[in-house]
Amino acid sequence: MKRFFVYASDPKSLISIIARIVIGGLFVYASIDKILYPAQFAEIINEFDLLSWELSVLSALWLSWLELFVGILLIFNVWARACALLLSGLCFLFILALISALVRGIELNCGCFTTKIDLEHIRTWGSLWIEVALLIGCVYVWIIDTVYDYNIKKV
Amino acid sequence: MNYKFLIKIIANDTLKILILLVISLLTGILVNMFHFRGVHINFF
Numbered sequence: 001m002k003r004f005f006v007y008a009s010d011p012k013s014l015i016s017i018i019a020r021i022v023i024g025g026l027f028v029y030a031s032i033d034k035i036l037y038p039a040q041f042a043e044i045i046n047e048f049d050l051l052s053w054e055l056s057v058l059s060a061l062w063l064s065w066l067e068l069f070v071g072i073l074l075i076f077n078v079w080a081r082a083c084a085l086l087l088s089g090l091c092f093l094f095i096l097a098l099i100s101a102l103v104r105g106i107e108l109n110c111g112c113f114t115t116k117i118d119l120e121h122i123r124t125w126g127s128l129w130i131e132v133a134l135l136i137g138c139v140y141v142w143i144i145d146t147v148y149d150y151n152i153k154k155v
Numbered sequence: 156m157n158y159k160f161l162i163k164i165i166a167n168d169t170l171k172i173l174i175l176l177v178i179s180l181l182t183g184i185l186v187n188m189f190h191f192r193g194v195h196i197n198f199f
Contacts (some may be wrong), residue, residue, distance in 0.1 A: 022159075063179075079171050079175075081164070082171035086172045
């Protein structure tokens with residue numbers, strides 16, 4: 001077991017590379033639908049009832065491209081530490097938004113991977129668990145990269 | 156792990172994050188302005 005942890009804490013190990021590719025790939029996949037249909041994504045953000053319509057539109061335009069760029073950089077291991085930190089922050093924000101929606105009794109799809117609103121399959125809790133899993137993955141990538149850079153004293 | 160190194164890392168990452176935030180915001184606005192694939196949303 002100890003050997004596994006040592007192996008998993010090396011950013012060059014297969015498990016770390018797979019984690020980066022999977023997380024980066026998920027964000028790239030999630031961004032494509034949002035980039036193609038920004039108006040629908042803005043409506044989904046507006047459903048959270050946290051931002052005004054103007055800010056929802058701005059966030060829709062902003063977040064979709066941010067996810068695409070950061071996902072690609074993470075896959076190719078460019079600025080991986082910064083990207084993992086940024087994605088952790090984004091996941092944390094999404095989790096807070098979903099929790100606030102749940103507390104206020106708003107049922108919605110998070111729009112994480114698609115902008116198609118399926119009223120028969122609304123899964124607010126499911127979306128929350130997906131975000132928690134992504135957050136754990138991003139934090140894992142950030143920690144191993146930080147520890148690795150610390151060990152070789154490189155910033 | 157000493158704090159000095161951690162602060163250095165976070166400062167370094169913050170700069171990169173700011174660059175990414177600005178680039179993605181500009182791309183989003185520019186693409187919206189040029190009616191990418193016929194999709195266009197009016198700002199305010």
